[in-house]
Amino acid sequence: MAEKNPPPDGDELEFGPELPILPIRNAVLFPGAVAPFDVGREKSVALVEGVDNLDTPVIAIFAQRDPSTDDPSHKDLYPIGCAARVLKALKHSSGNYSLILQGLTRIRLEKVTQERPYLVARVQRIEEEEADDVEAETLAISLRDIAKQMIQLMPELPREAGSLIESIKSPGALADLVAANLDAPVEEKAQLIETLDVKERIRKVLRLLTRQLELLKMRERINSQIKEEMGKNQREYVLRQQLKAIKEELGDDDGDQGDLDGVDERITKANLPKEAEEVSRKQLSRLRSMQVGSAEYTVVRTYLDWILDVPWTAQTQDNLDIAAVRKVLDADHYGLEKVKKRILEYLAVRKLKQDKKGPILCFLGPPGVGKTSLGRSIANALGRKFHRISLGGVHDEAAIRGHRRTYVGALPGQIIQGMKKAGTVNPLFMMDEVDKLGHDFRGDPSSALLEVLDPEQNNTFADHYLEIPYDLSNVMFIATANISDPIPAPLRDRMEILEIPGYTRREKLAIALRHLLPKQLDEHGIKAEQLTVKDTALEIIIDFYTREAGVRELERQIAAVVRGVAVMIAEAQVESRVVENEDDIQEFLGAPKYTSEVAERTSESGVATGLAWTRVGGEILFIEATRMHGTGKLQLTGQLGDVMKESAHAALSYVRTNAHSLGVPEDFLEKSDLHIHIPAGGMPKDGPSAGVTMFTALVSLLTGIRVRHDVAMTGEITLRGRVLPVGGIKEKVLAAHRAGIKRIALPERNRVDLEEVPKEILESLEFIFTTRMDQVLEATLESLPRPIEKKVDGGEKAAEAVAN
Numbered sequence: 001m002a003e004k005n006p007p008p009d010g011d012e013l014e015f016g017p018e019l020p021i022l023p024i025r026n027a028v029l030f031p032g033a034v035a036p037f038d039v040g041r042e043k044s045v046a047l048v049e050g051v052d053n054l055d056t057p058v059i060a061i062f063a064q065r066d067p068s069t070d071d072p073s074h075k076d077l078y079p080i081g082c083a084a085r086v087l088k089a090l091k092h093s094s095g096n097y098s099l100i101l102q103g104l105t106r107i108r109l110e111k112v113t114q115e116r117p118y119l120v121a122r123v124q125r126i127e128e129e130e131a132d133d134v135e136a137e138t139l140a141i142s143l144r145d146i147a148k149q150m151i152q153l154m155p156e157l158p159r160e161a162g163s164l165i166e167s168i169k170s171p172g173a174l175a176d177l178v179a180a181n182l183d184a185p186v187e188e189k190a191q192l193i194e195t196l197d198v199k200e201r202i203r204k205v206l207r208l209l210t211r212q213l214e215l216l217k218m219r220e221r222i223n224s225q226i227k228e229e230m231g232k233n234q235r236e237y238v239l240r241q242q243l244k245a246i247k248e249e250l251g252d253d254d255g256d257q258g259d260l261d262g263v264d265e266r267i268t269k270a271n272l273p274k275e276a277e278e279v280s281r282k283q284l285s286r287l288r289s290m291q292v293g294s295a296e297y298t299v300v301r302t303y304l305d306w307i308l309d310v311p312w313t314a315q316t317q318d319n320l321d322i323a324a325v326r327k328v329l330d331a332d333h334y335g336l337e338k339v340k341k342r343i344l345e346y347l348a349v350r351k352l353k354q355d356k357k358g359p360i361l362c363f364l365g366p367p368g369v370g371k372t373s374l375g376r377s378i379a380n381a382l383g384r385k386f387h388r389i390s391l392g393g394v395h396d397e398a399a400i401r402g403h404r405r406t407y408v409g410a411l412p413g414q415i416i417q418g419m420k421k422a423g424t425v426n427p428l429f430m431m432d433e434v435d436k437l438g439h440d441f442r443g444d445p446s447s448a449l450l451e452v453l454d455p456e457q458n459n460t461f462a463d464h465y466l467e468i469p470y471d472l473s474n475v476m477f478i479a480t481a482n483i484s485d486p487i488p489a490p491l492r493d494r495m496e497i498l499e500i501p502g503y504t505r506r507e508k509l510a511i512a513l514r515h516l517l518p519k520q521l522d523e524h525g526i527k528a529e530q531l532t533v534k535d536t537a538l539e540i541i542i543d544f545y546t547r548e549a550g551v552r553e554l555e556r557q558i559a560a561v562v563r564g565v566a567v568m569i570a571e572a573q574v575e576s577r578v579v580e581n582e583d584d585i586q587e588f589l590g591a592p593k594y595t596s597e598v599a600e601r602t603s604e605s606g607v608a609t610g611l612a613w614t615r616v617g618g619e620i621l622f623i624e625a626t627r628m629h630g631t632g633k634l635q636l637t638g639q640l641g642d643v644m645k646e647s648a649h650a651a652l653s654y655v656r657t658n659a660h661s662l663g664v665p666e667d668f669l670e671k672s673d674l675h676i677h678i679p680a681g682g683m684p685k686d687g688p689s690a691g692v693t694m695f696t697a698l699v700s701l702l703t704g705i706r707v708r709h710d711v712a713m714t715g716e717i718t719l720r721g722r723v724l725p726v727g728g729i730k731e732k733v734l735a736a737h738r739a740g741i742k743r744i745a746l747p748e749r750n751r752v753d754l755e756e757v758p759k760e761i762l763e764s765l766e767f768i769f770t771t772r773m774d775q776v777l778e779a780t781l782e783s784l785p786r787p788i789e790k791k792v793d794g795g796e797k798a799a800e801a802v803a804n
Contacts, residue, residue, distance in 0.1 A: 015083060019060040019107070020047045021119035022084075025067035028189035029082045031103040031128075032173050033180035040096040041070060047118035048089055048097045057086040060107055060123055063190055074112045074121070080194040083107050083125070103180075106193065128172050131198040139202040140171040146209050147178050150216065172198040175205045184208050237294075263287075263304060271313050276468050280307050303405060306412060306466065310419055315426045315474065319383040320351045332377035333370055334511045339363065339498050343378055360453050362434065362479040362492075365500030366614075366731075368550020371480040374500075375430040384476065385427035387418040391445070392433035400448035402465035412465040415452055415472070426474040434491075435481035446488050453477055453494045501730045502549025502618065504758050505542055505738065512538045516555045520562045531565050533558070534580035541585060544592035547738070549618070549731065557589060564588035606701030608780065610693030611714040611736055611744070612685065613728030618735030620712060621690060623678055625697040630673025638678030641686025648676050650717055651695035654773065655702065658721070662777075663785030664702040674698070689726035691717035692745065692776045699777060703785040711780050712736045713745035721773045729753035737761050745770055745779045 022037075022044055029035060039048055051057040062081035064072050084101040091097055106126040114120035147165050168174045179192045179201075188208060195201040267280045283304050290297040319325060322344055329340045342361065350356045363371040372388065379386035394400075402413035411417070418429060437446045451457045458472040479495055481487060503511065517533055541561075546553045561579060564587070568574045579585065586592075610621040634652055636645050652674065659666045676694060678685055692715040700707050714732055716724040725747045733754070736744055746754075748769040754762060768779035778784060 015058040017124075018113060018120055018122050019058060019083065020051055021060045021062060021077075021109075021112075021121050022047055023062055023064050023072045023077060023119070025064050026186055028063045028078075028180075028186060028193055029061045029084055029101060029103045030176040030180040030189075030193060031082055031105050032176050033103045034087070035101060035103075035180070037099045037101060038096060039099055040094075043071070043116075043118040045095065045097060048086075048099065050118065051086065058083055058104070059086065059101075060084075060109070060121065061101065061103070062109060063186055067186075073115075074109065077109060078190045078194070079109050080126070080190075081107055081109060081123075082193065083123070103176075106196070126196065129196070129198060131171050136171045136199050136202070139199060139206065140174055143171075143174060143178060143202055143206055143209070146206065146213055150209065150213055171202060175202045178209060179205050182208055183212060263308070266308050270308055272307070273312060273468075276307060276312065279468055280304060283307075299405065303465075306416075306420070307468070310416060310466070310470070311423055311425050313425065315424045316384055318347070318350060318426075319381065320347060322347055322351075325381040328381035329377060332380070333374055334514060335503065335507050336370070336374065336500060339374060339500065342496075342498060343381075347382070357455050357473045360455065360477045360479075360495050362481060362487075362495035362497045363500050364481050364484055364497050366482060366502055366549035368548060368552035369500050369502060370550070371500060372430060372432055375428065375478045375480070378476075378478070379428035382428070382476075385422040385424050386430065387422045387427050388430040388432060389414050389418055390432045392436040393438060394445050395438040397445050397448045398464070400445050400452065402463045404464045405467075410465055412463050413448075415461065416463045416466060416470065419470070419472075419475075425471065426476070428476045428478065431477060431479040433481070434479040435483055435486045437486075446491050449491055450494065453479075453491065501756070502734050503551060504734055504761055505539070506758070506760055508542050508551055508554060509535060509538055511551050512542075512554060512558060516551065516558050517562075520555070520559045524559075524562050524566050526562060526566055526569065530569060530576045531562065532576070532578045532580075533561065534578070536581065537561075537579045537585055540582055541589070543738075544594055545585070545589055547594045549734070561585070561588045605704050605706045606697055608693045608697040608700060608707045609712040609741070610690045611712050611732035612687070612689065613731050618728060618731030618733070620735055620739045620741070621678060621685075621693065623676065623690060623693045623697045625674065625676050625694075625701040627668075627672050627674055627701055629671065631671075632669040633673045635673065635675040636677075637675070638680070639684050640678065641684065643688050644686050644690055647688050647691040647717065648694050650719055651691060651698055653719055654695065654717065654721060655698050657719070660788045661774075662699055662703070663788055664699070665788065668702055674701075687726075688716040688724075689714045689728075691715060692723060692770075692773065695773055696776060696780050699785065700781065705781050705783055705785060707780050708743065708782055710740070710742040711745065712739075712741045712743075713776060713780055715745070715747040715750075715770065715776070717773055723747045723770045723773060723776060725749035730756045733757050733761060733765070737765060742766060743768060743779065745776050747771070 022039070024037060027035070027037070039045060047059065051059060060081055061084045062077040065076055065078060066072075069076050083104045083106075085104055086099060087102055088100040089097055090099075105128070107123040108126055110122045110124055112119060112121045144165055151165075164177070165174070168177060175192075175198065179189060182189065182205070192201060192204055192208075195204060263284055267277065267284065270277075270280075272280060283300050287297065287300050287304065290300070325347055326340065326344060329343065333340075342359075346356075346359050363374065365371060375388070376386050398413060400413045400415060402416060403410035412420075415429075419425070419427070431449075434446075434449075437449075439446065451461060452472060455473065458475075460469040461472045462469060484492060484497065513535070517538075518528075521528060521531060538558075541557050542554060545557045548554070565574075565577045565579075568577060579588075606625040606627075608623050610623055612619050612621040634649065636648050640648075655662060655664060656669065659668065676697065678690075692713050695717055696707060696713065699705075714726055714729075716726055718724065729746065729750050730753065733744065734757070743766040745768045748771045751769055754767070768775075770776050770779065
């Protein structure tokens with residue numbers, strides 16, 4: 001609708017005794033005031049459309065007593081209202097109207113004369129009495145002052161409001177203007193419009209205005225206090241909000257951490273256990289009441305993110321095709337049949353029993369035999385996620401269980417962090433170097449692992465950071481270690497230990513051909529047709545350039561050969577190269593690093609070859625004995641442990657006790673000292689297995705009979721001449737084979753341990769099984785010593801005659 005022509009002033013505007021009535025809710029229109037109203041009720045719309053055609057439409061405005069009444073009658077309206085001029089009417093698409101009304105004068109509702117289509121009533125115009133005495137003027141001045149103070153405390157009011165207050169000279173009009181803008185209930189405003197006495201009306205307005213002024217002053221004081229108490233956090237919050245708005249304008253919004261609706265949705269979709277969901281909901285509720293910039297907000301939000309990021313139900317499907325898994329394992333690793341057999345057994349049981357818990361294994365073996373890569377291969381074969389944790393040098397229990405959230409920068413332990421990275425509840429966890437865990441004042445991580453690796457407890461693993469039970473029962477744990485002794489007994493008891501001994505010469509050759517050589521060719525960008533390494537060349541590298549149980553050094557030597565060929569190809573010296581003999585190898589690797597010392601070491605009496613077990617596999621051990629002028633002392637050198645020293649004393653005692661039968665003079669120690677030395681003195685040595693070797697070296701020294709150069713031995717001895725079993729037989733046999741030994745003397749009770757030795761090794765060696773020390777001499781010396789006849793004096797002969 002178009003705006004009406006400017007009507008005449010209110011004093012000149014005339015209206016009849018009957019006016020259409022527009023009831024209004026929650027508002028009162030005062031004379032002189034201009035206010036907008038929305039009209040939507042059926043009668044009200046009909047009223048607007050009915051008076052729209054008049055040049056100067058005037059309607060009666062009365063406030064409703066009860067705003068919930070949709071069709072008010074005479075009794076539902078306050079008796080005093082205001083005649084109003086319709087300045088503008090705008091019709092909306094919904095059929096409703098927006099009106100701008102100007103109050104003209106007070107009117108009294110006398111009688112309703114029409115109810116349809118809208119209310120029409122007889123009204124009486126109430127004339128305003130002028131109050132021009134001193135009291136009225138004083139009240140008006142007070143009202144202006146308080147109104148100006150209100151305007152200053154309300155910055156949302158326009159600047160012209162003060163000028164308007166000053167321009168109104170009539171006390172009654174001033175009271176109506178202030179009353180129209182008061183924030184007061186409808187009941188109180190209705191009392192003001194019904195108050196016809198100007199001075200009384202000003203007093204009522206003053207009381208309401210003074211009360212509202214006090215409220216504004218109190219609010220101002222509170223705001224001032226809050227602003228003074230605003231510290232760094234509040235300023236940071238404001239700056240962050242501004243930064244957020246700037247990023248949104250630039251289209252560079254990276255997500256608001258304060259957007260907690262998304263967190264609520266994540267909690268709903270995460271399918272959390274009951275306890276985890278309760279904790280998440282509680283923390284989210286706390287988060288909603290915090291300021292985004294506060295430090296506590298960051299701590300709680302990070303904790304909530306960890307709960308939601310850790311997998312609770314997501315899991316991968318195990319590949320239960322046993323043949324396919326066997327094929328993958330065989331393709332990745334040569335040999336290691338015992339480990340492969342155990343994995344296939346687990347798969348078979350898992351296929352028959354779906355809820356079978358993950359096994360907890362420990363691969364025990366020397367470095368370089370493929371323990372870690374085997375774990376990765378198992379994960380690949382099973383179709384599980386793989387995560388590796390290095391435990392070497394870990395001293396802090398918090399590395400396993402995490403830190404409590406009271407610490408600044410607290411995080412979960414490596415177990416929960418690994419679960420987050422894996423993203424499933426059934427990954428394969430490789431716990432490397434479990435034998436190298438330490439402990440100090442910060443706690444014992446091996447004790448924390450007891451719960452992790454116990455199938456009866458790890459379904460409720462408690463991380464100090466999460467403080468929510470977490471189920472690890474579906475995880476397949478595989479630990480690795482070089483030796484079992486440093487592993488605490490309770491932890492060792494919780495793991496199924498699978499020993500991975502060193503590789504044989506044949507196995508190393510197969511690994512080099514299948515895995516190491518192709519890998520190095522690929523890493524150095526050389527095609528297979530550009531470099532051919534024959535089996536004989538690889539055997540030379542194995543025999544003369546490496547001395548290890550694993551294949552790491554072998555891989556490094558092969559890499560050196562490949563790099564040498566790469567230089568030739570890059571310099572265009574050759575297009576391809578064949579490496580097949582010792583001269584070719586020496587061209588790239590130099591002179592051989594290792595040679596057989598057995599024949600040289602045993603070319604004289606008093607030297608015997610023993611077998612020892614070390615952390616890196618088996619080794620041959622040379623024991624040298626010599627005799628010098630002295631007073632019957634025994635000297636031991638070579639950094640020997642207490643047990644090995646005791647074995648040397650036991651060997652010497654047995655030789656002295658059985659000197660005649662061994663062909664040794666009974667007084668061999670009266671004017672001489674014995675010295676037993678084990679070379680490689682920089683390496684600590686201990687254990688009882690060198691007992692037979694020390695005994696053989698002493699007998700060889702004292703009799704002058706040399707020990708066979710192709711024989712090695714191991715076994716513990718007793719003072720009664722018995723040979724007892726020892727450990728590490730497979731590693732010792734492999735070491736003897738690498739060193740070129742042809743005959744090995746073993747304790748009889750170690751015969752069963754040869755079942756683990758590869759068949760080709762057994763076929764290339766001769767084994768002599770012994771139960772007594774004289775049998776060891778028969779197997780190891782070039783010839784047996786001649787017994788010395790015992791001299792019998794006169795007293796002994798008389799005693800023998802009496803006995804007869």
